[in-house]
Amino acid sequence: MRWALMAAEEVVGKNGLAVVLRQAGLAQFVGNYPPEQLKVTTGLTLTHYAALNAGLLNFFGRAARSMSLRIGRQSARYAIDHQGALFGTAALLASKVLPVSTQIKMGLSAMQAGFRRLSQAVGQDRHLELEDRGEAWAYIDYDDPTSAGKTSDEPIGWIQNGAIQEALRWQIGKDVEVEQVACRSMGAPASIWLVSKTPKVPTA
DSSP, X not given: OHHHHHHHHHHHOHHHXXXXXXXXXXXXXXXXXXXXXXXXXXXXXXXXXXXXXXXXXXXXXXXXXXXXXXXHHHHHHHHHHHHTTTTTHXXXXXXXXXXXXXXXXXXXXXXHHHHHHHHHTXXXXXXXXXXXXXXXXXXXXXXXXXXXXXXXXXXXXXXXXXXXXXXXXXXXXXXXXXXXXXXXXXTOSXXXXXXXXXXXXXXX
């Protein structure tokens, strides 16, 4: 939560974030971010994350997608810099001799393992799976915090989308296509992001 708040502040500014938090019913976090630690802050629930995500989407309006992607990318950078051990970043750097598709799978698995450890540290379960879908890996989150208790007619997991993109860019040094194809807010049992097994081809 701390990294998402810091990333949001960087994108919308301290005053803008204060407005978002108050409108989202999260006024307790105005100028009072959770501490930096290798676990989920006690007392935080999926509802808090969902409220922050919904508040940001409402605040941005038509620009919600691009701005939320930026926040997701920045939050991933913070997590890598400050919680690298939790997400196994040393092992990921050592995997560069492997095929790119294998590196991407390892990166996604490490991300999911890190989220599980964060949740387990405070006695919570996080149901995450990774499936082979041919040309893509399916990143499946049955407890997607960005959509918990929310209803929408389109996917709203742009922050997680951006986080996956940035984590993989850091790992393999290239951009990878990430597309959310299912969202709990739309009634799906899990939120699903398809992550291409091959990097994007740079355009001239």
